[in-house]
Amino acid sequence: MDCIFCRIAGGEIPATPLYRDDDVLAIADINPQAPTHLLVMPIAHHANIGALSDAADAALTAKLFAVASQLGRERGANGYRLVMNTGADGGQTVDHLHVHVLAGRPLGWPPG
Ligand code: AMP
Ligand code: ZN
Secondary structure, three states: OOOHHHHHHOOOOOOOEEEEOOOEEEEEOOOOOOOEEEEEEEOOOOOOHHHHHHHOOHHHHHHHHHHHHHHHHHHOOOOEEEEOOOHHHHOOOOOOOOEEEEEOOOOOOOOO
């Protein structure tokens, strides 16, 4: 399987970690949609939130959200948004689960 985020998590593709532990990695999005645009992902490959739910790894799920909300809180003084695009209609382009952390400007709704 050729997964770009597995390659980043494995160090094969360089990226600056904004947070890393044994389970979770956060990096800056290469194509930022807001002044703060980070991606928080599990090191282990799960295609999307449904796959992680199927794996029933509650600790990893909790940590993913804890890290994402902590980064949002630190960088979004006026608020932030966590997004998980899932599947084709959800706008997912990389099939390795990641939480977008967006902050630094008022974010429109609905998202499109
Ligand atoms: P999604 O479309 O929700 O699957 O999000 C994938 C995100 O990954 C997009 O916002 C891309 O800009 C971002 N992305 C793709 N390749 C890289 C990379 N090498 N480093 C950082 N972000 C990336
Ligand atoms: Zn992967």
